[in-house]
Amino acid sequence: MKEPKITRIVVDEKVANQELVARYQKNNPDATVTRIELTEEYKVSMFRQEPTPAKREILLTEKQGHTVKQCPGTDRTYRCCNYHVINQTSNCPIDCTYCILQFYLNNPVTTVYANSEKLLTEVKEKIATQPRRFFRIGTGELSDSLAFDSSSDFSRDIVTYFADLDNVLLELKTKSNRIENLLDLDHKGHTVVSWSVNPQVIIDAEEHKAASLQERLEAMAKVQAAGYKIGFHFDPLLFHEGWEQSYPDLIKQLFQVVDPTNVTWVSIGSLRFPPEMKDKVLEKFPKSKIMFAELIRGMDGKMRYPKPLRLDMYRTVYKALQTYGGEDLFIYFCMESAEIWERVMGWSPEDNEHLDYLFAESLHRRFPGLMQEAPDRQVYDDGIPLHQDKADIPGF
Numbered sequence: 001m002k003e004p005k006i007t008r009i010v011v012d013e014k015v016a017n018q019e020l021v022a023r024y025q026k027n028n029p030d031a032t033v034t035r036i037e038l039t040e041e042y043k044v045s046m047f048r049q050e051p052t053p054a055k056r057e058i059l060l061t062e063k064q065g066h067t068v069k070q071c072p073g074t075d076r077t078y079r080c081c082n083y084h085v086i087n088q089t090s091n092c093p094i095d096c097t098y099c100i101l102q103f104y105l106n107n108p109v110t111t112v113y114a115n116s117e118k119l120l121t122e123v124k125e126k127i128a129t130q131p132r133r134f135f136r137i138g139t140g141e142l143s144d145s146l147a148f149d150s151s152s153d154f155s156r157d158i159v160t161y162f163a164d165l166d167n168v169l170l171e172l173k174t175k176s177n178r179i180e181n182l183l184d185l186d187h188k189g190h191t192v193v194s195w196s197v198n199p200q201v202i203i204d205a206e207e208h209k210a211a212s213l214q215e216r217l218e219a220m221a222k223v224q225a226a227g228y229k230i231g232f233h234f235d236p237l238l239f240h241e242g243w244e245q246s247y248p249d250l251i252k253q254l255f256q257v258v259d260p261t262n263v264t265w266v267s268i269g270s271l272r273f274p275p276e277m278k279d280k281v282l283e284k285f286p287k288s289k290i291m292f293a294e295l296i297r298g299m300d301g302k303m304r305y306p307k308p309l310r311l312d313m314y315r316t317v318y319k320a321l322q323t324y325g326g327e328d329l330f331i332y333f334c335m336e337s338a339e340i341w342e343r344v345m346g347w348s349p350e351d352n353e354h355l356d357y358l359f360a361e362s363l364h365r366r367f368p369g370l371m372q373e374a375p376d377r378q379v380y381d382d383g384i385p386l387h388q389d390k391a392d393i394p395g396f
Contacts (some may be wrong), residue, residue: 001160001209003148003176003209004148005210006028006031006056007030007035007057008030008056008057009025009058009060009356010036010057012060013037014038015062015114019116020152023152023153027151027152038059043059044294056107059110059112063088063118067087067113067119068084068123070085071083075393078300078337079336079341081352082352082355082380083358084137085137086102086137086138086139087142088113088116089113089138089154090110091109091143094147097205097285097288097381098236101165103274105271107289109125112148116157117369120161121157123137123162123165132375132379133375134364135169136171139170140171145173146174150178156181156185160186162187163185163188163191167371168190169264169370171292172192174194174195174196175196175211176211177215177218177219179193181187194230194232195220195230195231195233197233199213199240200213201240202238203286206290213250216381224257224262229263230258231265232263232265232326233266234266235267237268237270237317243316248316248317248324251320255325260325261366265331265332268334269334271290272306273299276391300335301309313342314333318345320335320349325377330358330359332359332361353381354377357377
């Protein structure tokens with residue numbers, strides 16, 4: 001996968017002296033650089049431009065308010081794992097047809113928050129509020145974690161910062177193979193590099209600027225050799241001709257490269273999106289077939305595959321994961337009901353807090369030394385104290 005060539009860098013004067021700004025300029029010597037006093041009017045005018053290919057305009061500015069937030073999930077009808085997110089970059093150049101960012105962030109500009117010290121300091125402050133809780137924090141909600149890393153080198157900052165924190169694990173979630181910055185870092189086991197995965201037929205049809213499956217497999221082998229933990233996300237599973245065989249074949253390939261004992265977690269989820277998103281997908285990607293599958297409105301108002309189809313797909317993937325990865329994998333559903341858990345796995349978490357605890361219990365048991373003490377169920381049942389930190393996009 002080639003990182004998109006950035007053509008223009010707009011620098012807010014408030015962050016002009018930040019190291020991240022210097023990196024973007026150094027790593028993109030051909031880009032036009034404009035320094036401005038960022039007003040709301042200027043920002044609106046930027047975001048109303050005609051879209052450029054692969055979001056090649058970068059706005060470097062200051063993040064105000066909270067940067068570490070709980071994953072916004074959906075209502076408690078569906079199980080959610082109390083994951084946390086860092087939205088340091090907003091917009092993604094990979095342009096997957098099914099990505100909900102096409103709906104919520106349909107603009108030509110990628111916004112990068114360059115005041116990294118504030119962001120990293122807030123991580124330490126957040127996890128200090130509950131030192132007996134083990135946090136999982138990721139950067140892949142509003143952008144691919146590594147898609148712009150050759151420009152920002154931000155992975156080097158955040159991985160080394162998390163390496164010295166006790167009760168937290170960083171997740172870098174990606175469809176990229178740009179892992180060069182990671183290979184020489186002393187991460188101390190506190191970073192998971194995870195890949196969203198689909199068969200190559202889906203990558204070709206729906207993940208237009210992503211790394212190929214072979215490129216992702218090669219990247220997995222390199223980061224595993226560098227001592228990183230690995231995660232997999234089968235989310236969204238996409239209905240296509242031959243899915244019954246292509247997903248088990250994919251899972252077999254993954255575990256020919258990755259040691260199952262090094263896999264922290266595996267998520268499973270299916271295509272889901274707000275009804276209003278359909279027309280935008282068809283307009284932008286007229287050759288995509290995913291919107292022509294049978295879809296129904298779920299309990300959260302999003303469009304989903306009917307339950308019988310979801311169950312068939314989930315059972316097929318779950319069985320293959322156990323066949324090729326073993327029965328000790330930590331497998332969970334993203335945004336599915338207790339009924340789905342029970343009908344596929346034979347059990348379900350009691351609630352979101354219980355699922356959060358189960359993550360911690362699995363990590364403590366399977367990765368000795370990662371946590372200072374065994375997790376206490378009561379700590380997780382007590383929940384997470386919240387400030388007003390709802391994510392930047394609703395229902396993601």
